[in-house]
Amino acid sequence: MSSPLRFAAIGLDHRHIYHLVGENIAAGAECVGYCSETSDPRVLEGFRERFPALAEVERDRLFDDRSIDFIVCASIPVDRPAIAVRAMRAGKDVMVDKPGATSLVQVTELERVAAETGRIFSICFSERFVVRACEAASRLVAEGAVGRVVQTTGLGPHRLNRAIRPEWFFRPETFGGILTDIGSHQIDQFLHFTGNLSADIVASTVSNHALPDVPLFEDFGEILLRADDASGFIRVDWYTPDGLPTWGDGRLFLLGTEGTIELRKYVDIDGRPGADHLFLVDQRGTQHIDCSAEPLAYFKRFQDDVRERTDTAMRKGHALTVTRLAIEAQSVARRLGSRA
Numbered sequence: 001m002s003s004p005l006r007f008a009a010i011g012l013d014h015r016h017i018y019h020l021v022g023e024n025i026a027a028g029a030e031c032v033g034y035c036s037e038t039s040d041p042r043v044l045e046g047f048r049e050r051f052p053a054l055a056e057v058e059r060d061r062l063f064d065d066r067s068i069d070f071i072v073c074a075s076i077p078v079d080r081p082a083i084a085v086r087a088m089r090a091g092k093d094v095m096v097d098k099p100g101a102t103s104l105v106q107v108t109e110l111e112r113v114a115a116e117t118g119r120i121f122s123i124c125f126s127e128r129f130v131v132r133a134c135e136a137a138s139r140l141v142a143e144g145a146v147g148r149v150v151q152t153t154g155l156g157p158h159r160l161n162r163a164i165r166p167e168w169f170f171r172p173e174t175f176g177g178i179l180t181d182i183g184s185h186q187i188d189q190f191l192h193f194t195g196n197l198s199a200d201i202v203a204s205t206v207s208n209h210a211l212p213d214v215p216l217f218e219d220f221g222e223i224l225l226r227a228d229d230a231s232g233f234i235r236v237d238w239y240t241p242d243g244l245p246t247w248g249d250g251r252l253f254l255l256g257t258e259g260t261i262e263l264r265k266y267v268d269i270d271g272r273p274g275a276d277h278l279f280l281v282d283q284r285g286t287q288h289i290d291c292s293a294e295p296l297a298y299f300k301r302f303q304d305d306v307r308e309r310t311d312t313a314m315r316k317g318h319a320l321t322v323t324r325l326a327i328e329a330q331s332v333a334r335r336l337g338s339r340a
Contacts, residue, residue: 002307004028004029004030005028005029005030005069005070005303005306005307006029006030006031006032006067006068006069007024007029007030007031007032007068007069007070007071007072008031008032008033008034008035008057008062008065008068008071008072009021009031009033009034009035009047009054009071009072009073010034010035010059010062010063010071010072010073010075010083010087011035011037011073011074011075011076011079011080011083011096012034012035012036012037012038012040012043012044012047012074012075013038013039013040013043013074013075013076013079013166013168014040014043014074014075014097015043015046015074016074016097016124016126017043017047017072017073017074017097018046018047018050019124019126019130020072020073020074020095020097020124021034021047021050021051021054021072022050022051023130023296023298023299024072024095024299024302024303026299027299027300027302027303028300028303029069029070029303031051031054032055032057032065032067032068033054033055033056033057033062034047034051034054034055034056034057034062035056035057035058035059035062036056037059039076039166039167039168040166042164063086063087063090063092064090066091068092069092069093069306070087070092070093070094070095070120070306071083071084071087071092071093071094071095072094072095072096073087073094073095073096073097074096074097076168076174076175077099077101077102077174077175077176077180077181078102078173078174078175078176080096080097080099080100080101081100081101081106081107081109081110083096084096084100084110084113084121085109085110085113087119088113088114088117088119088121089113089117091117091119092119093119093120093121093122093305093306094119094120094121094122095122095123095124095302096121096122096123096124097123097124097126098123098124098125098126098181098182098184098185098188098323099123099175099176099180099181099184099323099326099327100121100123100184100319100320100322100323101176101320101323101327102173102174102175102176102180102327103176103327104324104327104328104331107320107323107324107327110320111317111320114320118309120302120305120306120311121319121320122302122313122314122319123184123188123314123319123322123323124298125184125185125188125189125322126185127156127185127186127188127189127250127265128185128188128189128192128298129296129298129299130296130298131250131263131265131276132275132276132291132292132293132294132295132296133263133264133265133275133276133277133278133291133294134189134252134263134265135291135294135295135296135297136276136278136289136291136294137193137252137254137261137263137278138192138193139294140261140278140280141193141254141256141261144258145256145258145259145261145280145282146254146255146256146257146258146259146260146261146280146282147256147257147258147259148229148256148257149193149194149195149230149254149255149256150194150229150230150231150255150256150257151230151231151232151233151254151255152186152189152190152193152194152230152232152233152252152253152254152255153232153233153234153251153252153253153255154185154186154189154190154232154233154234154235154251154252154253155235155236155249155250155251155252156182156183156185156186156234156235156236156237156248156250157235157236157237157238157239157240157248157249157250158182158236158237158238158240158247158248159238159240159241159242159244159247159248160219160238160239160240161247170214170216170217171216172216172217172218176326176327176330177206177218177221177330177333178206178218178219178220178221178236178237178238178330179204179206179218179221179223179236179326179329179330179333180323180326180327180329180330181326182221182236183221183223183234183236183326183329183330184322184323184326186223186232186234186236187199187223187225187234187322187325187326187329188318188322189252190225190230190232190234191227191318191321191322193254194227194229194230194232196227196228196229196230197315197321198227198321198325199225199226199227199232199325200225200226200227201223201224201225201325201328201329201332202224202225202226203223203224203334204221204222204223204224204329204330204332204333204334205220205221205222205223205333205334205335205336206218206220206221206330206333206334206335206336207219207220207221207335207336207337208220209336210238210239218335219237219238219239220236220237220238220239220336221234221235221236221237221333222234222235222236223329225325244267244269245267246266246267246275247266248266249264249266249267249269250263250264250265250266251263251264251265252265258282258283259280259281259282259283260280260281261278261279261280261281262278262279263277263278263279264277264278264279265277272288272290274290274292275292276290276291276292276294277289277290277291278291297313298313298314299313301313302314
């Protein structure tokens, strides 16, 4: 049996760092330490509560430690590429939170450094990789349960929780904009479920409908995607009301040539309790599938890829293709007016 991989956490600015560390530990890797630099002390406090046994280590020491196999990162989005580049140049593979970058210049540099170093640059798209219903849908699509997927509709509503958001969250230059940020989840799912390597941005829209005091912020966005044999629609927003018992009613609809799949990822409104609901319609009828016991495969596959230099967790280049498309959608988006 091979010894556990060793990894470290650098960039504790977003709460997604909790599952980047926790799921990698659950998948068998050893976290040897973390850099405590953060823009949000509440994230650091939560990290220490969840992982009290982990050691705080100065950032340069983590980069220079040759025994560390990979770095996980959920820093301020604009800072992620520089951390990833330094890690790859230090001989380490990288797993970052989305978005992986905020500009096309950064994407180009990441592509170049990954090619030069041969290191893995992966993005943990949590709305697919940390959602058991998405794991089940991937399995069903691969088995041909709905034929070929020809259209996806992805809905990604989020709760703003404005009182706990750090200052950088409201500046487009630091988080990239709503389509670069949470829109990237839905682009990832479109490419994954339709089996396409890339797509074209047909149209995109952003707006600030509800927060006139932060006029550069965007609280609504939509994208229309098209590939050679499939199309997709994406809607994301920051309007989830406090009455919903979770942070967002995320849904994904897969239209296949022989059936449909609907995912209610986080809640079934006034329906079945819990999360990870999948509704399958095929030639035999309709059924609800409880996916709460479906295993999460991404983290173990990523670790296998680190060992074997393969790409089973994510097709090579996929992470940066998604990032490039999200940034392109952001850059060409028509901005709607708002009513103050």
